Amino acid sequence: MKVLISVDAEGLQGITFGTQVLPGLGLYQEGRDAMTDSINAVAAGAFKGGATSVTVVDSHDGNRNIPASKIMREATLISGWPKELSMVEGARDADILFMIGYHSRAGTLNGVLDHTYSTNVHRLWINGIETGEIGLSAAVAGKLGVRVGLVAGDAAAVGEAREIFKDCEFAVLKNGLSRYSANSLSSEKALDLLKTSAEKAVKHHGSLYKVKEPVKVSVEFQNSGMADNCMLLPDAVRKDAYTVEIEGNDMINAYKLFRVLVSLSSFYHGDY
Incomplete structure (x- = not known):
């Protein structure tokens, strides 16, 4: 094992x-x-x-x-x-x-020091299910x-x-x-x-957690500027001022796309 x-x-x-x-x-x-x-x-x-x-x-x-x-x-x-x-x-x-x-x-x-991957992320959904x-x-x-x-x-x-x-x-x-x-x-x-x-x-069998593919990733950011910058990613869809959505063909691809969105949201914006 x-x-x-x-x-x-x-x-x-x-x-x-x-x-x-x-x-x-x-x-x-x-x-x-x-x-x-x-x-x-x-x-x-x-x-x-x-x-x-x-x-x-x-x-x-x-x-x-x-x-x-x-x-x-x-x-x-x-x-x-x-x-x-x-x-x-x-x-x-x-x-x-x-x-x-x-x-x-x-x-x-x-939730002690609760967050989802980055403090830039307010909420995350995977195939419509809120996820941490x-x-x-x-x-x-x-x-x-x-x-x-x-x-x-x-x-x-x-x-x-x-x-x-x-x-x-x-x-x-x-x-x-x-x-x-x-x-x-x-x-x-x-x-x-x-x-x-x-x-x-x-000694447990353990739990296998699988999501349906393709995988839809929806990220609600802490401010609209973060979502603005994420629109540099081709195929990203703007759902509202704070939220960007993108689809991955499988879970690993979706995970990578989520992390790209987080990286794009992390630009310097003058502390405002």
């Missing part, structure tokens, strides 16, 4: 504010430590459960948060940007996907035949995942009280939970 661990930061224990997860800011080391400690606990549990290999893909903000010198000896680390499959790079050589430290989609009540990073990662993995075996994050993220996956392990690391506050497990207890959940998850 080859395990791919996709690790984000915002859903991890003790994380409630941007300064903990953004490179260069004052508490950033806390986020790095939480990511590293968490993936090591998950990897240890996965190997104990019978995994034959464990690959970690750094899936948070620039994807250069976890030092290779700090991961367990038996695991491998995918880091850096850009990567073709972004948050699930490595899925082509995996049997099962674990999503660790994931957060809820943008606009979720009491959990659904996106699962759909890309599903296209490649990779099942989801474990989702760990804040209570809102796990609640979102439970609506999608049936045969899956879930680990709640904290309960959000607002976007910027939470009641969190201690690091020690969270790491124990991650290790035991990973051990169990390897």
